[in-house]
Amino acid sequence: MSKTMLNTLSSFYNTLDQKMSYMIEKPVQTHLRRVYFSLSASLLAAAAGAYVHLFTDFISGSVWSVLGSLVLLITINATVHTRENELYRFLALMAFSALSGLSTGPLLDFVISVNASLIVTAFMVTAVLFGCFTLAALIAPDRKYLYLIGKNVAWHVERNVLGVHV
Known part of the structure; x- marks a missing residue:
């Protein structure tokens, strides 16, 4: 029984290795x-939007920023992806991210009152x-190494940064 199971697992991993x-x-x-x-x-755009809410009195996160981000999200989805629309879609993504960061301002106010280091x-x-996966995409010559490098480096960094030792 266990021999058949080992053969099946071995076959599965060999097939997976060939595909990747x-x-x-x-x-x-x-x-x-x-x-x-x-x-x-x-x-970075979302962080800038959150910064605007927290440290300036210019604009604060409100229902209007949420509605604006929803309109921009619908705009991004409704715009056809072509070379001519590429910059427009990227700028809409940046505006969406900034408004999303702005609308998280009230939540950030609460988190600051609890523990600002969070x-x-x-x-x-x-x-x-993002840096780990970008570096993995830049240096990985093979698909399986892309998955391996990205996940392992991200796991080690998060484990060390968050202090979670399993």
Whole structure:
């Protein structure tokens, strides 16, 4: 019984290894770089929106910022992806992220009253995760290494940053 189960597991892992062991094509690597760059830039835009709420009296997070972010989200989804619309969609993503950060301002006010270091920790962990996956996309020649590098480095960094030792 256990021999059959071991043979089945061995066959499964060999098949999985064959499917994942091909090289990542250059267009796919370029696409991954652009995706992770967009995610990192939207993180910075959201942080800027939260900064505007917390440290200025110019605009504060309200229902209008939530509605504006929803309108921008619908705009991004409704706009057809072409080369001509690429910059427009990216700018709409940045505006959406900034308004989303602005609308999280009241939540951040509450978190600051509890423990302000949570905000910095959450921001740093998110930034490090995006950085890990971006570096994995840049240096991994093979698909299985992309998964391995990204997940392992992210796990080790989060474990050390958050102080979770299993």
